[in-house]
Amino acid sequence: MNRLFDDVFRGFGSTSLSPLMEGRFSWPKVELSDDEKMLTISAELPGMTEKDVQVEIANGVLTIRGEKKAERNGEGKYFTERYYGAFERQIPLDNVQEDKAEASFNNGVLTVSLPKSDKPREGVKRIAIHTQ
Template identity: 80%
Template sequence: MAFRDLIPWSRGQELAPVRDSFDPFLTLHREMNRLFDDVFRGFAGSNLSPMMEGRFGWPKVELSETDKVLTVTAELPGLTEKDVDVEVANGVLTLRGEKKAERNGEGRYFTERYYGAFERQIPLQDVEEDKAEASFKNGVLTVSLPKSDKARESVKRIVINTH
């Protein structure tokens, strides 16, 4: 085996998958290579579902702000407001919930849908926690957090000089 074969980004360039045999050692070798590839690529393209990646950023959120309000929106498809808990305390917004599996009978063979519990914590700075408001519409959670007077006063405009 050449040294370049050990570099994970050089593997996986075949044009078509080839099955040589069902040798268990060869299967183990390929699986170990795949695991190392995932580590070096940061799990990009791995088979981990977004629900399993709760620590890695599910649900997806968007933060926007104006001079007065910080707004956090989160995509929660397939959930209702009853499935989600929203808390803000000590400068941290916590989104927590669970998407339960829908059982439509027996015989399910394939699914791309995700189920399970999630929790996402978002650090905040200088907001009025007691005035936070939340709404839920069409699978999108919106949390509005008014900025404190301290946060509004701390904004400083910086002039860009050209030389």
């Protein structure tokens, strides 16, 4: 009985499943760079072009979405560890000038640059906390 449970739960939490789960639920990988003047977000999108990707900002959230289509040709047995299919990543933004956002695509890397704002985003209200 112990061996049965060991076989069933063997992959949970081990390194054998981690890369598969990580790639499926957090793709594309992103990198954020934040300094006094600029927020820069880069996303690795190998094998894709700017036509395959859509970048939007709405309600203080940057959304990167697209679809990577399979490159498989022919029939027969097939194994892949590459990711294909639709994806979407959402990144909350704070204190940036959304209307001045710029995006570029070079060598499979999407880069979105957002200048910092001197004033907080409109529509945000700070609520005071009172002691009782």
